[in-house]
Amino acid sequence: MRTALCLLLFCSSLALADQDMPSPALADYLADSYRVEERIVIGGQPSAPALQAxxxxxxxxxxxxxxxxxxxxxxxxxxxxxxxxxVDYHEIGIGRGEGAYSPAVLEEFNARMNAAGENGILLHCGSGYRASQVYAAWLVKYRGLSPNEALERVSPSGWWPMPMEQLLGQPLSVEIEEG
Known part of the structure; x- marks a missing residue:
């Protein structure tokens, strides 16, 4: 009887744990993305099932x-x-011929981040590169981080340290030029 009760409780806990697990599509997406803050995820293009979850x-x-x-x-x-x-959806298109990296892009992004408040946020593009660039620039301009601190925060995107640093075998320093 005691063994049956333990087995029932164990199976029940497994069923409850499964309910807390993200869908397989979302779990795969989150595994390929990264959190820069508890509430902010950066990644590439999510699949339709991942978006739905x-x-x-x-x-x-x-x-x-x-x-x-x-x-x-x-x-x-x-x-x-x-x-x-x-889920609230916003496009801030950056790409060849349709939108350039610019201060206006960063201003629009800041407005969207402020509007989101403390909500969970996904920042994405095709690969996560543009999203991480904008997020890093936002950290510098609106959160007071140094360029190096901001770039370190988005290092899981794979482009920091920069390829040039990797080739030279030594770190570079990025700073804002006054003027």
Whole structure:
């Protein structure tokens, strides 16, 4: 009897643990992404199933840095999928011919970050590179970090240390030029 009760409790705890696990698509996506803060995730383009599961993991805002043509080239409608789950969606397109890295982009991003408040946020583009660049610049301009501190924060993106540092075998220092 005691063994049966223990087995029942063990199986029940497994069932409850499974309910807390993200969907396989979201788990795969999160494994390829990284958290820069407890509430902020940076990554590449999520799949449709991963997008549908984001709100279950506390993500309430998505900021996409892909251009409009990139978004239209997907085989699913990202804005519609997120709207159906109640997740706020914003596009700040950066890319060849459609949007350049600029102070205006950073200002728009800051406004979106402020509007998100303490909500969970996903920042993404095709690979996570543009998202990490904008986030690092935001940390410098709006959060007071040095360029080196901001770049260190996004180092999981794979481009910090910079390839030049890796080739030279020594660190470089990035600083803001006054003037």
């Amino acid at each position: 984001l709100s279950d993991e506390g993500i309430q805002t998505v900021i996409n840095f892909r251009t409009r043509s990139e978004v239209e080239g997907l085989d699913f409608d990202e804005p519609a999928l997120l709207a159906a789950t109640g």
